[in-house]
Amino acid sequence: MNLSGKKILLGVTGSIAAYKACELLRLLQKEGAEVRVAMTEAATKFVAPLTFASLSKCPVYTKDGNPEGRPFQHIDFPRWADLFLAAPASADCIGKMANGIADDPVSLCYMSSACPKWIAPAMNTTMFLSPAVKRNLITLRSFSDTQILESPSGELACGENGPGRFMEPAEIVRALKNFREKENGKTVLITAGRTEEAIDPVRYISNRSSGKTAVALAEAFWNAGYRVVFVHGPMDISAPTFAENVRIKNSLEMYQAVMQRESEVNAIVHCAAVADYRPKHVSQTKIKDSRSQLNLELEPNPNILRDSVKNKSAGQIIVGFGLETDDVKNHGAEKFEKSGADLLVLNTPVMQNAGFGFDRVPFAILEKNAPIPELQMHTKSELAQKIADKVTCLLESSHA
Ligand SMILES: Cc1cc2nc3c(=O)[nH]c(=O)nc-3n(C[C@H](O)[C@H](O)[C@H](O)COP(=O)(O)O)c2cc1C
Known part of the structure; x- marks a missing residue:
């Protein structure tokens, strides 16, 4: 509530x-x-x-x-x-x-x-x-x-x-x-947290995503009456107890988990910070420290947002997240256009005391056929509420 x-x-x-x-x-x-x-x-x-x-x-x-x-x-x-x-x-x-x-x-x-x-x-x-x-x-x-x-x-x-x-x-x-006051019979799949791409049995490539925005999203959708499927990698906070939690570690696992479930859900919110690249060869033993230069060859991970848009079922709503550090609005608009998503949440971690790990985040929600709004600072709960409201609106109009 x-x-x-x-x-x-x-x-x-x-x-x-x-x-x-x-x-x-x-x-x-x-x-x-x-x-x-x-x-x-x-x-x-x-x-x-x-x-x-x-x-x-x-x-x-x-x-x-x-x-x-x-x-x-x-x-x-x-x-x-x-x-x-x-x-x-x-x-x-x-x-x-x-x-x-x-x-x-x-x-x-x-x-x-x-x-x-x-x-x-x-x-x-x-x-x-x-x-x-x-x-x-x-x-x-x-x-x-x-x-x-x-x-x-x-x-x-x-x-x-x-x-x-x-x-x-x-x-x-x-x-x-x-506590949920109502149920609306709809399901949302939210991807959350970060991924870890193994280099060897003890090392990996990852990022600084805390999972806070995704948990706020799960709460907002749950309160709006949705069943929540929460596909999450490692996070700094606990996964929501009310959701159906699917725990993954790396991008390929997240890709499979999303593709397996995407046809069963009404909306997908791609909030996870998924690695774009993974090491091409994962060493089965710990790489020895030889103090000489070490080159890691990386290969691209599948693009989960792009493929879920490709497989999108009728009336389904897909939300992407785009994080940019420079020329934020233009790069965000380009990403939105390319993604084919229904909404793109554009954010940047470069403002002080905001973004990764903080409770506030500067963001703008890009919608089809609408001018790009300025990024505004809000709490992650406010952002989550706005996204849940917009997705509910889009789902209602797609079935009207
Ligand atoms: C130091 C102290 C701690 C107490 N802690 C509790 C407690 O945690 N739970 C409880 O049910 N009663 C506890 N009691 C007993 C209640 O205070 C007592 O039953 C009282 O009549 C309850 O009144 P009330 O229900 O009108 O507030 C405690 C009593 C004392 C002296």
Whole structure:
């Protein structure tokens, strides 16, 4: 789900993990969400409401009401919210939410919210594994408007090691973002990461692609309702858990993986940084250091974008990526023309603090029969969203 502009009501309960809700609030704001906070009395013993009021820039709903003294806050906050998130959720509050008890601000907001509800449990392992908590979580899972965020196993504040840990705030945000509100019955294949072209058993030729843009693309398409096939080489970040991941190492493997699947997908986004050349001869043993000149003979790899355009099925949309370091617009236009792709994302790594490994990238999306736009700096998520929107539009018009 897209968190930008979402109104999130964060319910904080009496857990040792309550301090992590401050970071969670900040991360949700970073995604563009507006956050308000409700706290149980026990939660206020762990973190002062003033902290959450300052971070959310809104009075916190506690048992004492709020400084503005609005009498209907238990209705106003839930009515305002697009999403209710109890994090951390104590065993006690989970019990209340599962059984219709609403005698504190968090369980009361849970019951009076008509929006989707998410619960991130946090407690000691023995409590988490107790029959009562297990039963209450089963009950909550059976409610159609409620999602439980799985507690990971690990070391707890009490020293025990096992399930019941509070999911890390960044993981909660990721889980919310990856939650799909709708499915559109379409599949996109995204190529990602870099390739490694072996020279000998220990050396290879590669490049600096981190895979960040491709992961952002997978998330944007997934959120837009697509099934995602993610064909990826080595990357600096993890592949998306929701995608069908196909791991490859070199360009020939990537070529085969794409060609095998291309007829089954509605769109292909060629985001991977695939090596243009590979060593003609791969030494079976490590090349010895003789301190004399060493020449590597390279041969061209197949052009995956060009061949997927050649085999393109009716109504399929193909997106290429072009990276240029000089005369960017002209070289990009030439590449677009030659490729035959429906869209070409032109980018350059030469601006400061942008491109490889960074979160921002200067880019322009080239479309058929349209003037070439100027490159503009955006985050990789914004770029991914724009591409997903354009592909969805093109797919809709190709079937109209
Ligand atoms: C130091 C400390 C840490 C606690 N941590 C947790 C916890 O992580 N999870 C939990 O369910 N209860 C925990 N408790 C117990 C709850 O605070 C207690 O059950 C409280 O009544 C919960 O109230 P609430 O659900 O209204 O917030 C802790 C208690 C103390 C004193």
